[in-house]
Amino acid sequence: MVEGLRAHDGPGPAYEHVAAEHEAYARALEQAGVSLDILEPLExxxxxxxxxxxxxxxxxxxxxxxxxxxxxxxxxxxxxxxxxxxxxxxxxxxxxxxxxxxxxxxxxxxxxxxxxxxxxxxxxxxxxxxxxxxxxxxxxxPPRGALHLKTAATLIDEETILTTAEGRSSGLFSRFRQIVVDPGEEAAANALRINDSLLLSANAPRTADRLDSLGYRLALLDTTHINRIDAGLSCMSLRW
Ligand code: CIR
CATH class of the missing domain: 3.75.10.10 (L-arginine/glycine Amidinotransferase; Chain A)
Known part of the structure; x- marks a missing residue:
């Protein structure tokens, strides 16, 4: 995965760090109440x-x-x-x-x-x-600059979208209550709601504080290395 696609130059991900981020992600999913089927790597x-x-x-x-x-x-x-x-x-x-x-x-x-x-x-x-x-x-x-639609937005409860400033000005989510991530914390707009937990990037402390004060039950996860290949927290699982 160190050869994963990425749109920008800069440091690439380190295997051990991605493995640790993935492991913490898996544990957070379990704590949120789902059982996991973890697949073999595809080299x-x-x-x-x-x-x-x-x-x-x-x-x-x-x-x-x-x-x-x-x-x-x-x-x-x-x-x-x-x-x-x-x-x-x-x-x-x-x-x-x-x-x-x-x-x-x-x-x-x-x-x-x-x-x-x-x-x-x-x-x-x-x-x-x-x-x-x-x-x-x-x-x-999708909002300009986003790899995918969900790079820039996450449904965090039935009526609320967490998004970027671009996401809000796109008007796409105007039928929802919108919470805009803090400047510099755009990567955290890709979060993941599982049951009553919200998995959020630990690299977005100001956004996390606001969501915490609004009553969301947060699981904060380091996303430094997966962010380097343009990914976030929704991308690493399929849920049903
Ligand atoms: C890619 O460019 O395809 C991967 N490096 C990142 C994919 C992220 N997936 C997602 O947002 N659902």
């Missing part, structure tokens, strides 16, 4: 730790996606046996590309962001499948 796919991108899962079924980065095409085939173990219904998009990081499930609809990784054709194909699973899909333009 040929440096970004495969980010299992959120090649598939989407709902209690009604799973959808295999088609990642938009050439080095990630093929991750889904490795995920398929695990997905088939857990889900009777497994569908797959049949056109274009889509990454799970561009898909935000909200109470009333599933938002699909168009990005360098999710094409119009992929988004339309996915929207069709979502409708077969009983979900309403909405295709949107």
């Amino acid at each position: 040929d796919f440096p970004d495969s730790i980010f299992v959120e991108d090649p598939a989407l899962v709902f209690s009604e079924g799973a959808i295999l996606l088609n990642p938009g980065a050439a080095s990630r095409v093929g991750e889904g085939e490795h995920l398929l046996p695990v997905v088939e173990k857990h889900f009777e219904t497994v569908m797959r998009i049949d056109h274009g590309h889509a990454d799970g990081g561009d898909v935000m499930v909200t109470p009333d609809l599933v938002m699909i962001g168009l990005s360098a990784r999710t094409s119009e054709a992929g988004a339309r194909s996915l929207a069709n499948l979502l409708e077969q699973l009983g979900h309403t899909a909405q295709i949107v333009q």
